[in-house]
Amino acid sequence: MALYEYKCSDCEExxxxxxxxxxxxxxxxxxxxxxxxxxxVIxxxxSITPGASAEGAAAPQPRMGGGCCGGACGCG
Structure with missing residues (x-):
């Protein structure tokens, strides 16, 4: 089931x-x-997300390092 929006052609409701x-x-x-x-109609x-807003929030920095997977798993 989905929620759809409609506009009446007669009364414009x-x-x-x-x-x-x-x-x-x-x-x-x-x-x-x-x-x-x-x-x-479309x-x-x-959408409201918890935490810092997209504006002004620093983008997460990728982890760099060695290990089996480049350090992303914390093994580096």
Whole structure:
């Protein structure tokens, strides 16, 4: 199951429906006016990650060294 966003062609209401991917483009009834003249739209979303923000956070430095795998496993 996936969450899809639709826009009603009659009243321009935007709404979401949880449905199987196989039914993503099937007609969707508008909860506002009852019309089935709706189109699936591309949804935007935000992602929040814990810890330091991507801006200003130093990129992790690769470990260098010898050993069996270049030192990544701590054997170097």
């Amino acid at each position: 935007r709404f979401e429906l949880m449905r199987p991917m196989s039914a993503a483009d099937d007609p969707a009834e508008c909860p506002e006016c009852g019309s089935e003249e709706s189109l699936r 949804s935007s979303f935000a």
